[in-house]
Amino acid sequence: MSEGAGSDVVRDVAKWEWSELWKKEDWWAVWLGFAILLLGMILYFPTSGDMKVKIDAANAKYGQAAMKTDKLKTVSYYNLSDAKKKVKANSSAIGKFMKTFTKKPHGWKTNPLDSFYMSDEKAAAKAAKAKPKYTQAKAAEKSALEKAKAAEADAEAAGFNDAALNQKTKNAINDWRNAKLKTGKAKKKASVKGYNQIGWLILLGIAYAVFFGFGTAFMGRSFMEFLKGFSFVYLITVIVWVLSYQSTLKGIGINYAIWAIFIGMLISNTVGTPQWAMPAVQTEYYIKVGLVLLGAKILFEKIITIGTAGIFVAWVVTPTVWLVTYWFGQKIVKMPSKRLNATICSDMSVCGVSAAIAAASACRAKKEELTLAVGLSMVFTAIMMLLMPVVIKGTFPVDKQMILGGAWMGGTIDATGAVVAAGAFLGDKAMYVAATIKMIQNVLIGVMAFFLAVYFTTKVEVEETGHKVGAIEIWFRFPKFILGFIAASVIFSAFYSAYNAQANGLGSAMVDQGIVKGMGDLFRTWFFALSFVSIGLSTNFKELQEHLSGGKPFILYIVGQSFNLFMTLLMAYIMFYVVFPELTATI
């Protein structure tokens, strides 16, 4: 669509052609995304019978004992939970293969070569070193379990009516769970095995090149040139993964999006991006396929997890903050770009990078605008991850630190990883509440992306071009991959609920631990990394500077986030302590 000024105005008249289905990038994103999801369904869904048998067996073994009281969670209750947790569709042979096939470089501390290769001897030495700690942890867990069982027996003898005995049991069970967590970690270290990731990474690179090259060829571009360029983009992406798995840097939350943009920009602004690599620098192509896969894990049933309080904190505050901040950006700050305004509002109010990606794609923001929004989000996420737990500990009443503090952090810190870390800093309950609020907010991405696509297509673009458009033109302009994103969400939400209706926990085993973790996530993270590398490789510092225009994006983010902090805290307090105190007491 193009337009000029005055009498030179050139207007494309929208006209639907069926060939769009195989010539346009948006549709290819839908086809490629759904091809992966369909493969996941073929691989995992036939195992639903086996998964159900396992869940039923766990229920038969521990179910009755688990429900003997509602005063506390018994040992059997946790045994049932652990048994159900182990039921995963992706633990099948094919699931393990997919995990190996798509595996990223391994973590490392001082030697980057550990990312790709570890000899069996070195692994055996590491495992042997960790073994005594594991044996010790196992013994401690066994002893803690015995104590928990003894305490529970005493409490049961009193009919679970003695508050002191119940508390003693809770504490003993808590100690056992902590010991079990430590054993799990020690076991992981004691069972290190040698690996050689190089062959797998080459194979995966070839598979991706063919996968994306296929669509590229259909869209009328050169398949061979794409392959040549992709080798460079893929290599940089692998380097990005190596950097993002360095243990010290990972510990402070510097993630692959930042590394990808940084390394890409470093190359393009120093030695320059090779011209032969440019056919594969396809930011939108990779990002749109990734977004369709992201749709599969936006499962609507999850919004019920923390009840009505959660929905008000995550689904009422978030759009309010988005709209007020967007209005502020347009009317007060006078942001030169509506798209940058919308992308910053989305990452700040919804859930950081993933929301920024979805919003930027839905409103067709420039890649520099996405880069800026992601950069802002990462900086403020790191600051908030560090400061919020300290502020909560220092200023909140002790009885409100876990739930109110958790909900506040979950609703305001952008990235899930940072939310979990900040929550864990305060304690388990704070972490659970924070992570759940963030999860409910994550589900809102689909709604917000659809809203943005409609708003920009029907209002902003109409105003920008100065022409009223009909329904056909709106359809023509509408970013079609958003439909794939929404369709994936609706379809897999339906599967999730249908499986859960068969057996409690089956939805999680089949969709969360099958399609999402065993297929969509394995590929999606790679696709997002490819797209961020492409952004970096095609951005120069000068262009980025233009978008900073007098620090307006910073002002917008800071004002919006301040409003978000205020609104979230207020809503969380009202919902968790005034309207639904029983819910809070139960958590």
Next chain:
Amino acid sequence: MTQNMIEKDHQNRKPHNRIMGWAALFFCIFLLWGFTFYLVPWMQGNIPMLGRLAEVVRERDIDTTAFFYSENKESYEAERYLNETLELAKPRGYGFDRYFALGILLCFIILVIGYRFLPNGTNPEPDN
């Protein structure tokens, strides 16, 4: 940067600029090395808040770089904990009741109002 700009950039890149480019690249890699192996560990050792957070992250093996709930095992742990706890006690405010539906409805009403009243004029000129 558009394809044309990149091509122009390549054409303009003189040997001297190319050497400067490589020098800048290696200098940045050197800075990165210093940041990773010296600055961050020093910060973790000397800023108590950062050190404590790093310890929590290490102890629980939290992936702080995750964007989305499915990338953190703790999100599933949280979901399971809350589902099991609230299912067991069924307090007021848990489950799909009219208040819950009201929350969802409010979200859509807010968005519809926003759609109706959001500014849709052309972008203002940058005032810098």
